[in-house]
Amino acid sequence: MPTKDFLVLLIDDDELILRALKRTLSRLLPHWAVETMQDAHQLTERLSKGPAPDVVMTDRLMPGIQGEQVLQQVQQLCPLALRCILTADNSADLLIQDSALIHFFLAKPFTDEQLLQVFSCAERLQALNFSPAERAYLGRLCVLPVLPPLYQKIEAMLNKAEFQLKDIAELICHDPVVSSRLLQLANSAFLGFSRPTISLTEAISRLGLDLMKSIVLALKSSLAYQSHISAGQHQRITEQAFHQACLARNLCKQAGLGNDIQDSAFLVSLFDCLGWMAEHLQQPSMADEDSCHFSMISAYLLTLWGFDQSIVQAVILPDELEDCQSLAGVIHWLAHKAAQFKTIQLKETDQHILEALQLYPAWTELQAGIKTS
Template sequence: MPDKDFVVLLIDDDELLLRALRRTLSRILPNWAVETLQDPYQLTELLSKGLMPDVVFTDRLMPGIQGEQVLQQVQQLSPIALRCILTADNSADLLVQDTALIHFFLAKPFTDEQLQQVFSCAERLRVLNFSAAERAYLGRLSVLPVLPPLYKKIEAMLHKDEFQLRDLAELVSHDPVVSSRLLQLANSAFLGFSRPTLSLTEAINRLGLDMVKSVVLALKSGVAYQSHISTTPYQRITEQAFHQACLARYLCKEANLGTEIQDYAFLVSLFDCLGWMAEHLQQPSMADEDSCHFSMISAYLLTLWGFEQTLVQAVILPEELSDCSSLPGVVHWLAHKAAQHKDYELDEDERHIVESLQLYPAWTELQASIKTN
């Protein structure tokens, strides 16, 4: 077995490409062992010998077999591995967006930076300390949403020097679902807004760019689930996530925490919807002992999408409040309890933690507000 921290398996019938890619990866990733396979039909034999790759790259078009078929074998035999497909056909992007087989799509020629993003993702997943059974469950998810195109367009717009809020409002205005939700939030007394507005530009200004992006991500990534979940449970899950996110922000506001932490807590709690939807679609063939807590699914997806480690850690909901590693994580835990259990009572240890963070008065105010509403 390779004596390295991580292992990548490269599969391509082109020997010259394999050699070139191997040299590149050996140069930019010294802590990775690079294994190659020129004959994709030998994949089963190779994996049966004990090779456990963290990442698998395969060319999309090879003699007699397509990359998707290869990755299907990888998903079954080595579900822990992140799966990446390589192609010279940019239009193939449209063909792979709806499949759960492919975690990453790289169009040739790709850059060192694009390669490093894939391997950085694998390294950050290792830090999350999921068990082998949990990683296998995550690798076999039947539906894997991709980063929404609208989210990507917003990110690209924000990096332009001439960026204006009205331009963002114009972009978002073409999506009525997102637009209506942003206006709803910008007029929410629960979030602290007392004066109504019908201006999408003002709504974006009130909510802030991070919250706008999180709303887009939560609403549009769920599109991948819509063909698998009927309308009623889909709407229920979405509404439940936004309600919980509003509770998290309200808790921060009542604790006199700054706007930045309020927005951060909002999006951390909002992202539970990703895991809830995936958990709703759990396949009967996935044994209960191999299942994953919904927040782990959310953390897994956010890691694939390149979100920062601190946010991903805050998304994971431990059983015990004492296991939360950050203030946003604690707020997320409390908001989840408040949303799921209207009369939830903190035990002695939980109350001590909440009091030590000066959140207890805000917690009691939150509970009173929930009962009133």
């Protein structure tokens, strides 16, 4: 029998469902090994003996035990595994998506595409250059933000054959925090806007759809931390992240880079906020020596949400500029340094990198502006 690359453990008290799901996964994912378990009470013994699964999928309602209890055991005993819950109870959607135990929620009947999304995410997480200790830390995060409903509604609207900006503005206008932030940025001279506007539709047009979506995602997903850190910390981190993101976009504009890289650099720098907020949390289940760089937390969440690997890699901040793997990653690194320190003395090798990328004049101009601000 050929060796499989990955392993999924399926848990359900219904043998027919287990057989059907195993057949489906064997057809869709031939490089995955599929193991089934009818009695969830045997999970602790199974996980202690190995091999460790890469994904655990469990039904929510089973005799004597609920799926959340199963995934709690998985989180503690096998934190590297992605955790997915299956349920026919759609009313439970909002309740369980709020749980840090659950990476994915699949409502029955789910599609092949929804299944593939879970396993694609597991494979992309495996490809990230994280140590086992870092992966365990991420698997035990005590806050696990999910894709916000407002963001999902915007995505659904944009996927329609025809849509109008005024319809998106109408959707967003009911959220005062998001609306005010979009208007603030659309009136920002720092981003190059000279004429004021009070129109949310025009604000979205000025910023562009990708930038607008990034702002919605960052603002709404960060709300998951509101009850875990102080209001002052939450506001300070949010403002710091937006300042850093604006520096990144401004650097791109001064360098004459196109809208695509401007939007990518803004998003990448903005999502440091999630890692910063997670760092402020007390996680009593973890040993003192356990830690994870804040940018890895952001990269982990973006991977769970299905973002492109190039974006995820650019989010991860290396110690040295030369270790950045893309132009967006270089700009993120520079924006982070500029936001943290008013005066930065780049190494000679760093200067050569910026000169090769034709970023050095824009960097010196940005630095001069920061010093005088």
